[in-house]
Amino acid sequence: MxxxxxxxxxxxxxxxxxxxxxxxxxxxxxxxxxxxxxxxxxxxxxxxxxxxxxxxxxxxxxxxxxxxxxxxxxxxxxxxxxxxxxxxxxxxxxxxxxxxxxxxxxxxxxxxxxxxxxxHHRRCHPFSQAARAALAEIGAPVGVQGLWSVRKHDTYYDVPWRRQPGAGPLMTNLSHEIDLMRFLLGDIAQVTALTSHARRGLAVEDTAALAFRFDNGALGSVLISDAGASPWSFEQSSGENPEFPRSGLDYLRIVGEAGALAFPSLTRWQQPGGGEVEWRKPFEELAGAPFDRIDPLLAQVGRFAAVVGGALDDVLCTGEDGLAALEMTLATALSGQTGRPVRRGEVPGDFRGT
The missing domain is CATH 3.40.50.720 (NAD(P)-binding Rossmann-like Domain)
Known part of the structure; x- marks a missing residue:
């Protein structure tokens, strides 16, 4: 041993x-x-x-x-x-x-x-890996739609630095979603962001609407907010963190040429019987297989130890993957501040989100 x-x-x-x-x-x-x-x-x-x-x-x-x-x-x-x-x-x-x-x-x-x-430990959940494998069943990706909206408690913003630009949901929470979308659908080429601070009235944004273009041609949209109360977020959908009550509701939907996939339940919609997939045919709803709940940080450190010992791993987020997630997270902040689309490679090397 x-x-x-x-x-x-x-x-x-x-x-x-x-x-x-x-x-x-x-x-x-x-x-x-x-x-x-x-x-x-x-x-x-x-x-x-x-x-x-x-x-x-x-x-x-x-x-x-x-x-x-x-x-x-x-x-x-x-x-x-x-x-x-x-x-x-x-x-x-x-x-x-x-x-x-x-x-x-x-x-x-x-x-x-x-x-x-x-x-980026969310990759280590069995349902994240199963979602990536299930995408082959729904054909070439067309688009992804995500909704992450929670209302953080008001005293969360009593800490001064949390009220300043660079500390809102874009830089604090979005990077998880960026990495997960890359894990499932590949590299992101461009992002456009609209931001608002209308609900809390702070210098930092409380809500952002984002549009993505992926290298494979798929498009995506994500609404992210820490001022809007809802049961839709990775934390609530998955029950990963015991501090957040589990809703069990999907917060991400992926559409392909041959069907659709909801995440994290892995519910899939496809047309049975073969032949051309088209809008006049009914869909069959296929329930995703259940998965045991795990501690993703525990799974991550176990995988890390195996890699240090010489094992290969295509799930862990490498340094290069981390850079890609960071770049596109910063790109959303830059787009929100400039009002223009930002492509991969256009974020200044010293930009910190403000």
Whole structure:
């Protein structure tokens, strides 16, 4: 049996501690340190019996991998330092704050010959992988329609930085949807965004309507809002996060030349009997197979450990995939601010969403 991968977690905030929990629960990794710069926080963690370190340079020498879960501006520096120390790296989404920083981190990982993974964990759900496989049943993709709308509690915006441009649903929540659409339908070529802050009246947007063009010719539309109350979002549809009540309602619909697929239920609509698919024929509704609920972060770290051990994986979000998701997320922000479509390759390398 292969020995568990010695791994550290960098950052002891909310998401960092989720990764600590996951590392402790995963049979194929072994937590060597929680890296936390704040001395008081570090002492509290040590009092809980956790192994701690003040910096990456202080973790045990046996450590072969790092999960970087610090604030976004630190993703590049911490990721780079972990690579310098010979560690494979999994970086929480977004990969970095800018395209230039992401490219530098990818280049460093390539030069070091070490895996670099972006923490877009929704790919690790069995129903996400099954959806990608089911697309073959509905023919060439025509379009996708998504609705992500939740009303965040009002005190969420008591934190000053959350009221500023760059902290709204586009930069905070959309990147998950961008990566999932890329996972299912391939690269996005162009985005056009309309944004509004009419409901909350803050400097940051609360709602955006987005139109996408994919490289394969498919089109897409997504309405995203953190001011509109609804049961439609990945979190509520899937029940992934116990903090959000599960609605079980599909929030994404994909249309192909031969049928349609709803996500995440995987309900499929097709015309039985063969022959030409056309609008005068009735559709058959096919229920998707049920899936056991899993912890996608646990599945992600298990896959990460396997990759560090030499396995190939076509589900995990690579550094390059993370860069692509970051670029198109930034493109939506740029489009919303300029009022024009933004194509892949047009986002300035130092643009941070404002």
């Amino acid at each position: 292969t020995a568990p991968l010695p791994l550290c977690v960098v950052g002891a905030g909310m998401i960092g501690m989720r990764h600590v929990e996951v590392a402790q629960a995963c049979d194929t990794v072994r937590l060597t340190a929680v890296v936390e710069a704040d001395a008081g926080r570090r002492a509290a963690l040590a009092a809980q019996g956790l192994p701690v370190a003040a910096a990456l340079d202080d973790v045990p020498g046996e450590t072969r991998a790092a999960i970087v879960a610090t604030p976004t501006p630190d993703h590049g520096p911490s990721g780079q330092r972990a690579l310098d120390l010979g560690m494979a790296v999994l970086v929480e989404k977004p990969l970095t704050g800018t395209i230039d920083e992401a490219r530098a981190l990818i280049a460093a990982a390539r030069a070091a010959g070490l895996p670099l993974i972006t923490g």
